[in-house]
Amino acid sequence: MKTILITGASSGIGKSLAQHYSEHGWHVIAGGRNEQALNELVSQYANVTPLVADLCDEQAVINAAAHLPELDVMLLNAGSCEYVDDPIHFDAALFQRVINTNLMTVAYCLNHWLCKVKQGGQLAFTSSSASFLPLPRAQAYGASKAALSYMAKTLSIDLAPHHIDVSLINPGFVETPLTDKNDFPMPGRISSEDAAKAIYHGLSKRRHTINFPSFFTLVLSMLARLPFSWWRAFAVRNLIRKTS
Template sequence: MNVLITGATSGIGEALALKYATDAHVFACGRSQDKLDELAQHDNITAVRFDITDLADIKQQVESLPEFDIVVLNAGSCEYINDAKHFDSALFERVIKVNLISLGYCLEAMLPKIKSGGQLAIVSSSVTYLPLTRSEAYGASKAGATYLAKCLEIDLPDIDVSVVHPGFVKTPLTDKNDFPMPMAITAEQAAQYMYKGLKKRHKEIHFPKRFTLFLKLLRALPWFIWSKLAKGMVR
């Protein structure tokens, strides 16, 4: 079985690559050559270096690879809009390009190489369940990723498409967060949730359930109630 994972040089992607490498051949993708070299020392892992914001680079590196049974589009970034009134359009563009536009690039290069009956997973975020303070860029990009995955589920009848909605996961990306992360789990725990969910071909994989189900419950509240609660979170 061949599994390709983007964003495999740290966090969830790295943990998932190591998990899959126990029973599959993993193509671990990223930009950091040092981290890729470390991963390539493990059995069943082939390092593939490209920039997810460069379509030509992706196509060049993926072209020579064999067909995939599973593709996990996991790479992404997180930045916050700290002052909405003085909106940072450069930050917004940067996050949208990494978290959403790059998905289109990867899909163009990789979809033709996914076997019939194979799987595609797009990693979104539980931030899509509810609008949150400072999340104009990150939330919008992940909401787009979720919608994209749902559309692909309809339009790709020969491929099983899953969307992943993690809660807080302790990774180098979230280490910079300056706010509490309730019910945060490790990258290894997140990888285990994803591995099990993909094995069962679940359409939505969300975790940890005690956190994501709570958010889904809050989503059922009338908007004026959630709006008032959310505004109370603004610094």
């Protein structure tokens, strides 16, 4: 039985991933802060082991390392999203929260858990298609995901001699408790179950980049290739229209 560690497994994409991998016969170490939600997974699947930890607390990550077995896959999926609604009065505390949750937690996990990934194993990061383009209000979220994407790509190079494949996952809009809070249109939004299937398929093929849904992420990647001045003019015009 292969073993995968999935962070952020108490809800959203992470929970659907834990369920999907369990149903395909994997031993799943489901990480998260919500002990009740993790215990519900354990009650449904005998091959799920809960890992209750606040990844923002490095000591908790260190403590968890002592209980981890060798891993075939480590999927660092936990994250949060907050928007900067008043750029004139920039909220540094909000920015710090998002960076800590989306980026520093990953650094803690790499520091203390990467040694658990066996040779020939895989490391995966859930970033976001929001990193493709600068989007309004996304200064904190977009910056954290852009940094995560850069980290994943560099590790893909540096870990190759150690025979560890690295995958960067860039979802579009997915139905999760996080996106339920969004107050704007979300084209191409898919279920967390469909997201889990796309990730499972991509990782089974050991793809370095996993983008979905395909049409939405293709459009974003094409827009990202345009001169920034064109995208900026379009985004500013839409922003002015919405606020006027």
